[in-house]
Amino acid sequence: xxxxxxxxxxxxxxxxxxxxxxxxxxxxxxxxxxxxxxxxxxxxxxxxxxxxxxxxxxxxxxxxxxxxxxxxxxxxxxxxxxxxxxxxxxxxxxxxxxxxxxxxxxxxxxxxxxxxxxxxxxxxxxxxxxxxxxxxxxxxxxxxxxxxxxxxxxxxxxxxxxxxxxxxxxxxxxxxxxxxxxxxxxxxxxxxxxxxxxxxxxxxxxxxxxxxxxxxxxxxxxxxxxxxxxxxxxxxxxxxxxxxxxxxxxxxxxxxxxxxxxxxxxxxxxxxxxxxxxxxxxxxxxxxxxxxxxxxxxxxxxxxxxxxxxxxxxxxxxxxxxxxxxxxxxxxxxxxxxxxxxxxxxxxxxxxxxxxxxxxxxxxxxxxxxxxxxxxxxxxxxxxxxxxxxxxxxxxxxxxxxxxxxxxxxxxxxxxxxxxxxxxxxxxxxxxxxxxxxxxxxxxxxxxxxxxxxxxxxxxxxxxxxxxxxxxxxxxxxxxxxxxxxxxxxxxxxxxxxxxxxxxxxxxxxxxxxxxxxxxxxxxxxxxxxxxxxxxxxxxxxxxxxxxxxxxxxxxxxxxxxxxxxxxxxxxxxxxxxxxxxxxxxxxxxxxxxxxxxxxxxxxxxxxxxxxxxxxxxxxxxxxxxxxxxxxxxxxxxxxx
Numbered sequence: 001x002x003x004x005x006x007x008x009x010x011x012x013x014x015x016x017x018x019x020x021x022x023x024x025x026x027x028x029x030x031x032x033x034x035x036x037x038x039x040x041x042x043x044x045x046x047x048x049x050x051x052x053x054x055x056x057x058x059x060x061x062x063x064x065x066x067x068x069x070x071x072x073x074x075x076x077x078x079x080x081x082x083x084x085x086x087x088x089x090x091x092x093x094x095x096x097x098x099x100x101x102x103x104x105x106x107x108x109x110x111x112x113x114x115x116x117x118x119x120x121x122x123x124x125x126x127x128x129x130x131x132x133x134x135x136x137x138x139x140x141x142x143x144x145x146x147x148x149x150x151x152x153x154x155x156x157x158x159x160x161x162x163x164x165x166x167x168x169x170x171x172x173x174x175x176x177x178x179x180x181x182x183x184x185x186x187x188x189x190x191x192x193x194x195x196x197x198x199x200x201x202x203x204x205x206x207x208x209x210x211x212x213x214x215x216x217x218x219x220x221x222x223x224x225x226x227x228x229x230x231x232x233x234x235x236x237x238x239x240x241x242x243x244x245x246x247x248x249x250x251x252x253x254x255x256x257x258x259x260x261x262x263x264x265x266x267x268x269x270x271x272x273x274x275x276x277x278x279x280x281x282x283x284x285x286x287x288x289x290x291x292x293x294x295x296x297x298x299x300x301x302x303x304x305x306x307x308x309x310x311x312x313x314x315x316x317x318x319x320x321x322x323x324x325x326x327x328x329x330x331x332x333x334x335x336x337x338x339x340x341x342x343x344x345x346x347x348x349x350x351x352x353x354x355x356x357x358x359x360x361x362x363x364x365x366x367x368x369x370x371x372x373x374x375x376x377x378x379x380x381x382x383x384x385x386x387x388x389x390x391x392x393x394x395x396x397x398x399x400x401x402x403x404x405x406x407x408x409x410x411x412x413x414x415x416x417x418x419x420x421x422x423x424x425x426x427x428x429x430x431x432x433x434x435x436x437x438x439x440x441x442x443x444x445x446x447x448x449x450x451x452x453x454x455x456x457x458x459x460x461x462x463x464x465x466x467x468x469x470x471x472x473x474x475x476x477x478x479x480x481x482x483x484x485x486x487x488x489x490x491x492x493x494x495x496x497x498x499x500x501x502x503x504x505x506x507x508x509x510x511x512x513x514x515x516x517x518x519x520x521x522x523x524x525x526x527x528x529x530x531x532x533x534x535x536x537x538x539x540x541x542x543x544x545x546x547x548x549x550x551x552x553x554x555x556x557x558x559x560x561x562x563x564x565x566x567x568x569x570x571x572x573x574x575x576x577x578x579x580x581x582x583x584x585x586x587x588x589x590x591x592x593x594x595x596x597x598x599x600x601x602x603x604x605x606x607x608x609x610x611x612x613x614x615x616x617x618x619x620x621x622x623x624x625x626x627x628x629x630x631x632x633x634x635x636x637x638x639x640x641x
Contacts, residue, residue, distance in 0.1 A: 016269070016270035018266045018269075018270065019266055019267055019269060019270020019271065020270070021266075022262075022263035022264075022265075022266040022267040022270070023263075023267055023270070025259065025260075025263045026260070026263050026264070026267060029079065029256075029260060029263075030079075030083060032076055032079070033076050033077075033079030033080050033083055034080065036073075036076035036077045036079070036080055039076065040070075040072070040073040040076045040077060041060075041061075041070060041072065041073055042069075042070040042073040043073065043077075044069075044073060044074055044077035044078075044228065044229075044230050045069065045228045046069065046070065046073070047067055047068040047069055048060075048064060048068040048069075048070070049067075049068045050068070051064050051068055052064060052065070052066055052067060052068035053065070053066050053068075053242075053245065053246050054068075055248055056248075060072070062075070062252040063248060063249065063252070065238060065239075065242075065246075065249060066238075066242050066245070066246065071235075071249065071252050071253070072252070074230045074235060075230075075232070075235065075252065075253065075256055077230050078230035078231045078232050078234070078235055079232065079256075081142065081224075081225055081229065081230065081231045082212065082215055082216065082219070082231050082232040082233065083212075084143075085142045085143055085145075085146045085211070085215045086146070086208060086211040086212050086215060088143055088146050088147060088150070089146035089147065089149055089150040089153075089207075089211040089214075089215075090150070090204060090207060090208055090211060091150070092146075092147050092150030092151060092154065093150040093151075093153050093154040093157055093204075093207055094154075094157070094200075094204060096150070096151060096154035096158070097153075097154035097155070097156075097157030097158040097160075097161060098157070098158075098161050098196075098200065100115050100118070100119065100154070100158040100161075100162075101157065101158040101159065101160065101161025101162040101164075101165060101196075102161055102162075102165050102188055102192065102193075102196070103115060104116065104119075104158070104162045104165075105161065105162035105163065105164065105165025105166040105168075105169060106165045106166075106168075106169050106184070106187075106188055106192055107184075108166075108169070112162075115158070115162075118155075119155040119158055119159060122151070122152055122154070122155035123155045123156070125152055127149065127152050127153070130148060130152060131145050131148060131149055131214075131218070132223075134148045135218070135223050140223065140224060140225060140226050142215060142218065142219075142224050142225060142231070145215075145218060145223075146211065146214075146215065149211065149214060150211075153207060153210065153211075156203075157200070157203050157204075157207065160199050160200070160203050161196050161199070161200060164195060164196035164199050164200075165192055165195075165196055167195075168191070168192050168195045168196070169192075191463065201268060201271050202268045202269070202271075204268070205264045205265060205267055205268025205269075205271070206264070206265065206268060208264045209260075209261040209264045209265060212232075212257065212260060212261055212264070213257070213261060215231070215232075215233060216231075216232050216233035216236060216257050217233060218233060219231040219232065219233020219234040219235075219236070219237065220233045220234070220236050220237040220240075221233075221237075222234070222237065232253065232256060232257055235253040236250070236253045236254055236257065238253075239253045239254065313340035313341065313342050313343075314341055314342060314343040314381065314382060314484060314485060314517045315340065315341040315364070315379065315380070315381055315402075315485055315517065315519070316340050316341075316379070316380040316383075317337060317338055317339050317340070317360075317364070317377070317379050317380075318338050318377055318378055318379075318380070319336050319337070319338055319376055319377035319378075320334055320336070320337040320338070320360070320363060320374065320376070320377035320378070320379065320388070321334055321335050321336055321337070321374070321375045321376040321377055321389075322334040322359060322363055322368065322372055322373065322374055322375065323372070323373050323375050324371055324372050324373075324588075325371040325372075325373075326371075328589070330373075331588040331589060332375075332541065332588060332591075333356060333359055333372075333541050333588050334356050334359055334360060334363070334541045335541050335542050336376070336377070336542065336543075336615075337356070337360055337377070337538070337541075337542070337543050338377075338543065338615070339536045339543060339546055341485065341517045341518075341519055342517065342533075343484070343515060343517050344511065344515045344516070344517060345517055345518075345533040345534065346507075346511065346517075346518040346519075346520055346531050346532050346533050346534075347517075347518070347519050347520070347532065347533065347534050347535065347536060348520045348521075348522055348527065348528045348531070348532035348534070348535040348536070348549065349361065349519060349520065349521045349522070349535075349536050349538060350522060350523065350525070350528060350535050350536065350537050350538070350564070351523060351537060351538040351539055351564075351585075352523060352539070352564075352581075352584075352585050353523065353585070354540070354584075354585035354587070355538040355539050355540060355541070355585055356538050356540070356541040356542075357489075357521045357522075357523075357538055358407075358489055358490075358521060359372075360521075360538070361404070361487050361489050361519060361521050362489075363379070363387060364379050364386075364387055364402070364487060364519070365386075365387065365393060365397070365398050365402055365404060365487065366386075366387050366392065366393035366398070367398075367404070374387065374388055374389050374391075375389055376389050377389060378391060379391075381397065381401065381402065381484075381485070386402070399426070399429075399430055399478075399480075399481045399483075400430045400481035400482070400483060401481070401483055401484050401485065402483055402484070402485045402486075402487065403478035403479070403481060403483040403485070403486055403487070404478065404486070404487040404488075404489065405471070405474055405475055405478050405486060405487070405488045405489065405491045406474065406489055406491070407489050407490040407491065407493055413462035413470060413473065413474065413477075415461060415462050415463055417461075418458065418459055418460065418461055419446075419457050419458055419459075419460050419461070419462070419465075419473055420439065420442060420457075420458030420459065422473075422477060423442035423445060423446070423458075423473075423476060423477055423480060424438045424439050424442050425438075426477050426480040426481070427441045427442055427445075427480045429481075430480055430481030430482070431480075431481070431482070439458075441480070442458065442476075442480075443455065443458065445476040445477075445479055445480060446458070446472075446473070446476055448476065448479070448510070449472040449473075449475050449476045449479075449506060449510075450472060450502070450506055451469070451472055451473075451476075457469075457473070466499075467499065468499035468502065468503065471491055471492075471499075471503055472503075472506070474491075475491075475503075475506065475507075475510075479510070479514075482514075483516070484516065484517060485516065485517045485518070485519070486507075486516055486517070486518045486519070487519050487521075488507070488518060488519065488520045488521065489521045490521050490522055490523070491503060491507075491520075492504065492522075492527065493522075500527075501530075504527065504530050504531050507520075507531060508531060518531075520532060525553075525564065525565065525568045526568075528549055528552075529549065529553065532549040533548065533549060534546070534547065534548045534549055534621070535547065535549050535552055537552075537558065537560065537561045537564070539560045539585065539596055539597055540585055540586055540588075540591060540596035540597070541588065541591070541596070542596055542615075542625060543615060543623075543625065544558045544560050544561070544596075544597065544615075544624070544625040544626075545557055545558040545560070545561045545622075545623065545624045545625065546621070546622065546623045547621070547622040547623075548620075548621065548622075551620075551622060553565075557618060557622060557624040557626070557629060558597075558624045558625060558626050558629075559597060559601045559602065559603055559604075559626065560597045560600075560601070563579075563581040563600070564581070566579040567579055567580050567581050581600060582600055583599060583600045586599070592609055593609065593610065593611065593612070594608050594609040594610055594611055594612060594613060595608045595609065595613045595625070595626070595627075603628055605628070607627060608627060608628075613625050613626065613627055616629065
């Protein structure tokens with residue numbers, strides 16, 4: 001780890017005051033317990049019968065118990081027994097859980113299946129009954145109980161590690177490491193462990209709290225160390241037995257347990273953020289992020305309110321049809337797709353998986369696989385054809401005038417090249433700048449997309465980035481040619497919720513600053529509401545509805561759009577069952593003659609299945625592919641709001 005990396009981690013750590021306070025508290029508590037013979041004012045069993053049951057005083061800071069023993073001293077000595085048992089359990093769970101999880105997730109195959117059966121067996125065992133059985137064999141041996149509990153609870157940790165290792169195993173940088181001749185052990189240590197470290201740390205802090213509560217519970221039940229040997233659980237038990245006589249005694253004993261459990265949780269949260277490197281969207285504090293989002297939202301609202309008429313179309317898609325070569329012959333996967341993207345506007349392409357959204361986006365730039373062919377239609381950029389049947393994408397379009405942001409940013413970033421090399425080469429290719437000017441532009445782009453340390457980022461490799469940072473680099477690369485149109489193919493799908501919001505804010509800001517047109521492929525209505533000016537709803541290779549985004553949310557004009565709205569959890573009402581669309585999107589080989597949605601539509605009639613349904617023009621810029629639209633509008637069948 002470089003000095004710069006250490007500084008960044010310390011900086012992120014210090015921005016979590018709750019984690020810092022928790023760490024200081026745990027260090028003090030653990031250190032004081034370890035040094036109990038030196039710092040405790042009295043021995044664990046020293047009695048002062050003259051002050052039995054006394055409250056806090058100068059001689060006894062936390063008071064005394066019913067036998068006159070100093071509570072503070074017994075807490076420190078008891079902490080030695082309790083925390084050492086917790087440490088033993090954590091060590092056992094970590095060794096077993098991480099080893100099994102890494103083997104199962106990284107090796108896969110029969111390793112994964114065999115370890116999975118073992119973990120299922122461990123999870124099926126009743127933990128408390130087994131703990132009692134162990135204590136029956138080893139009476140009052142807390143260490144034996146914690147070892148057994150560590151073995152049982154390691155199954156949950158192993159599943160977390162397996163899931164993290166499984167996702168890392170499929171990354172391209174793992175394949176590159178294999179090609180470079182690195183052994184599996186080296187790959188796991190260098191590339192996998194660092195990726196699973198964040199989830200493991202969070203789990204270990206939670207497990208520490210679980211172990212502490214379990215050990216305390218055993219001591220409370222009298223199954224831990226026997227008097228006069230103290231433990232936090234036995235101290236809580238003694239305090240509870242005399243609560244009516246001396247209620248104060250439960251405060252320091254129970255408080256020590258409660259505060260330590262809370263500190264473990266807050267510590268894990270802070271360490272996770274520092275290690276995993278979940279950087280913000282270019283501005284450090286939540287207040288500044290919130291203010292930036294508000295400004296971006298105001299800019300978007302203003303741009304939508306300035307004009308009610310649509311500006312001239314930058315991109316026009318006219319009657320686009322695509323076929324794929326299959327073992328059974330050619331299959332049509334897109335049919336007569338048409339829509340427009342005005343300059344400075346965002347058009348959302350919406351629909352379930354299998355509707356044809358990504359195929360449409362790739363067809364616009366001629367990025368279809370070799371087995372695909374555009375059979376009809378054309379794509380116009382500023383009135384000039386750039387794709388379509390028999391049309392080759394002209395030079396200087398892809399990456400320069402039209403750029404694409406992929407769903408998986410790691411796929412588009414060469415794992416063998418540093419970020420600086422990737423961006424500098426892209427800038428030079430699209431703008432013709434020399435090396436120095438291209439590097440300066442690359443640094444400017446990284447700052448533009450909210451990278452907090454552009455110079456440090458230039459030296460990083462793709463595998464060193466989090467998903468959010470990699471997506472920002474992907475956006476910076478897309479901007480290197482100063483495009484007029486961005487094709488965003490579900491760029492937030494693989495990111496967590498907070499990072500998704502940051503990426504959407506970034507796209508809004510870039511659009512307002514550069515006047516970009518954006519085609520945003522998504523299946524989330526939340527994204528549509530957040531960023532889109534208008535939306536195109538696709539189903540089974542066809543456009544079934546187009547409309548301004550606000551109008552779609554007010555009232556859908558196609559049964560499929562209405563079904564998507566009703567099945568959105570954001571629109572669910574408490575106490576009411578969430579409506580789900582029945583069935584699935586039909587494969588191209590299963591497309592019916594008439595309406596493709598007929599077999600899932602609650603309003604379908606025989607007329608809907610006899611002939612293809614045309615896309616009808618409604619009021620304003622709205623269209624719908626439904627022959628019953630007038631009847632259904634009168635019946636207000638679509639008004640879900």
